[in-house]
Each structure stands twice: as C-alpha cells, then as structure tokens.
Amino acid sequence: MVELLRGFNKVDGFINELVVLSDTIHYDEVMSLGIKIHIFKRSRPWDFSIFEKLYSLARRYRPNIIYSWESMCSVYASPIALISGSALINGMIQNAPLCLNFKDYTYRRFLLTAPFSTVILANSLAGLRAFRVDEKKGRCIRNGFNFDRVNDLPDVNDVKRSMDIRTKHVVGMVGRFHPERDYSTFFKAAKLVCSERQDITFVAVGEGPDLESFKERLKCDGQSNIRILGARKRVEEIIKTFSVGVLVSTNGEGISNVILEYMALEKPVIATDAAGNREVVKDGESGFLIPSGDENALASRIMEIVDRPDFGSAFGRAGRALVEQKFGIEQMVQKHVELFRQLASGNSAFC
Numbered sequence: 001m002v003e004l005l006r007g008f009n010k011v012d013g014f015i016n017e018l019v020v021l022s023d024t025i026h027y028d029e030v031m032s033l034g035i036k037i038h039i040f041k042r043s044r045p046w047d048f049s050i051f052e053k054l055y056s057l058a059r060r061y062r063p064n065i066i067y068s069w070e071s072m073c074s075v076y077a078s079p080i081a082l083i084s085g086s087a088l089i090n091g092m093i094q095n096a097p098l099c100l101n102f103k104d105y106t107y108r109r110f111l112l113t114a115p116f117s118t119v120i121l122a123n124s125l126a127g128l129r130a131f132r133v134d135e136k137k138g139r140c141i142r143n144g145f146n147f148d149r150v151n152d153l154p155d156v157n158d159v160k161r162s163m164d165i166r167t168k169h170v171v172g173m174v175g176r177f178h179p180e181r182d183y184s185t186f187f188k189a190a191k192l193v194c195s196e197r198q199d200i201t202f203v204a205v206g207e208g209p210d211l212e213s214f215k216e217r218l219k220c221d222g223q224s225n226i227r228i229l230g231a232r233k234r235v236e237e238i239i240k241t242f243s244v245g246v247l248v249s250t251n252g253e254g255i256s257n258v259i260l261e262y263m264a265l266e267k268p269v270i271a272t273d274a275a276g277n278r279e280v281v282k283d284g285e286s287g288f289l290i291p292s293g294d295e296n297a298l299a300s301r302i303m304e305i306v307d308r309p310d311f312g313s314a315f316g317r318a319g320r321a322l323v324e325q326k327f328g329i330e331q332m333v334q335k336h337v338e339l340f341r342q343l344a345s346g347n348s349a350f351c
Contacts, residue, residue, distance in 0.1 A: 007333030144332025
C-alpha cells in the first residue's frame with residue numbers, strides 16, 4: 001500500500017487520502033508521502049461508530065473511488081460506498097486459502113461485501129479462484145517490488161558479524177509467527193540439516209502470536225545454529241546474507257512479498273507447492289517447490305542448493321530477472337492507475 005501511494009504521488013489527476021483504523025503505524029514511510037491520514041481508532045473489532053465517521057468523511061469529499069485494503073475495512077466501506085455512490089475496490093483477497101468455509105471469518109466477510117463491490121481485486125489468480133470470484137468483477141494486479149529497497153545495503157560479512165553468525169551459509173525464512181506460516185516444518189528441516197553439518201545457520205525473522213512459543217521450544221532444543229531473530233526493521237540486509245530463502249506455509253499464499261524480496265536479492269527460493277507460489281517460483285528454474293509439511297524434502301533441497309553453488313547462482317539470476325520483468329513496482333502502479341481511471345470514468349466493464 002505504501003508503495004502504491006508513493007507511485008500515485010507521481011501521477012497527475014489523483015488526490016489520495018488514507019484512512020486507518022488504528023493509531024499503530026507499522027510503516028513509518030507513509031508519514032513522508034505528504035498525503036492526509038485520517039486515524040479512526042476502533043474501540044473493538046466491531047465498532048459501529050466507524051460507519052458514522054466514514055460516512056461523514058465521504059459526504060465531505062465525495063470520492064470517486066473507495067479502495068478497501070483488508071477484510072474488516074471492506075465491511076466498513078461497503079455501505080459507505082453504496083450510500084455515497086462511490087465505486088468500491090474490494091482489495092481484501094491477499095492470499096489463496098486451500099479450503100474455504102463459513103468457519104473462516106475472512107470468507108464470511110467476503111460473502112458479505114462482494115455484492116457491494118464494483119471490483120474485487122486480488123494479488124494472484126490463485127486468490128480469485130480460491131474465493132470463487134465472479135469473473136465480471138474479478139481483477140488480478142500482482143504485487144510489485146521497489147528495487148530501491150535493495151540498493152546500498154551493507155556488506156554481507158558486516159551483517160553476519162553483527163548477528164554473530166560465523167558459518168559459511170545462512171538459510172532463512174521471513175514471515176509472521178502465525179498458524180498460516182509453517183515454522184514447524186522449517187525448524188524440523190533445520191534440525192535435520194544441522195544433525196549432518198555445521199556450516200549452515202538457520203534464521204527466522206518475524207513477529208506474531210506464536211513467536212514466544214517457538215522461542216521456548218527452540219531454547220529447550222539447545223540448537224546454536226538455529227536462531228529466531230524476531231521482528232527486524234531492515235529485513236533486506238538480513239536476506240542479503242542468505243544462501244537460500246525459504247517460505248513454507250500451511251495455507252495458500254497469494255503473491256508473497258517475501259518471495260519477491262528473496263528473488264530481487266538473487267536468492268534461490270524454496271516454497272510450498274501451492275496457490276500463488278506457483279505464479280512466482282518456477283520449479284527447477286528460480287527455486288524449488290516442495291510438498292506441504294515435508295521437512296525431509298525441504299532439508300534435501302536446502303543441501304542440494306548449498307552443495308551446488310552453480311544451482312543457487314542460476315536460480316538467483318532467474319528470480320531477479322522474473323521480478324524485473326513481471327513484478328516491478330512500475331507495473332503494479334500503472335495497472336492500478338488504469339483501473340482507477342476506468343472506474344472514475346464510469347466504465348466498470350473488464351476484458
């Protein structure tokens with residue numbers, strides 16, 4: 001979202017304002033964009049006063065388009081868009097669940113908001129299929145990567161020294177410690193590899209509800225070459241140290257920003273063979289796709305890449321080329337600009 005707003009700042013004819021439902025801003029960069037930010041802090045998940053605040057804002061500005069970025073935002077935005085006559089871009093589909101049913105709150109919110117949506121936007125074709133989106137409303141705009149993020153990074157050896165990593169290789173996974181991220185398989189594979197060799201350090205980067213639980217388990221195992229780094233601001237610096245970038249999941253990904261980061265830094269990727277990962281990782285060309293929950297396959301592929309530097313280099317180059325060709329930030333912004341102009345002109349027909 002930050003990159004999209006940054007891109008819109010360079011395009012004539014757009015006036016953008018941002019509404020957030022929390023006073024916690026995770027990305028400080030948004031403050032430097034020069035756009036107006038409205039903070040409507042919720043007192044609870046279902047805070048009905050938000051409807052009144054959004055309605056008042058819509059009456060004042062009369063927006064052509066309301067773009068909701070998350071499922072609860074779509075719930076709040078749907079009636080406001082209907083009343084104000086604004087086009088609604090429902091951007092809540094950011095993954096591609098392997099199984100959806102009414103127990104899933106995201107699916108319930110999707111069913112509630114879809115009838116009010118002018119466009120239902122996903123970052124992967126797998127996401128549109130998973131939510132069974134009406135093809136007349138569905139549109140896929142894949143995430144884009146800003147290569148400025150990986151320029152002028154510190155020396156790899158300096159970063160490794162700062163983390164007290166002395167092994168030749170680093171294998172890492174970046175992602176929230178959440179049930180949808182399969183850290184159990186990652187750590188099981190790490191233990192298998194570390195039982196055979198001592199030249200690899202495994203690192204996990206991220207925060208989330210399961211972080212402390214995994215820290216406790218790792219402490220009991222006493223594995224010095226397996227580390228949980230927790231939340232880090234400059235993730236790109238750490239990824240640059242990787243020999244292999246891993247992303248294993250229990251549920252379907254959309255287009256993973258983490259995989260794009262790995263590839264932009266020319267790191268070979270190992271990911272779960274499911275959903276949107278197949279739209280990014282070409283098995284045997286830019287990395288490997290492995291079965292879900294298979295720690296033996298993950299361990300085997302890690303050692304295959306580490307033991308074959310030519311493999312890793314070729315995968316890294318292919319991944320970087322793919323991101324440059326299909327996942328650049330410019331492409332993402334331009335496709336949004338085209339969509340916004342189409343909706344602002346009153347034309348909601350898609351080809």
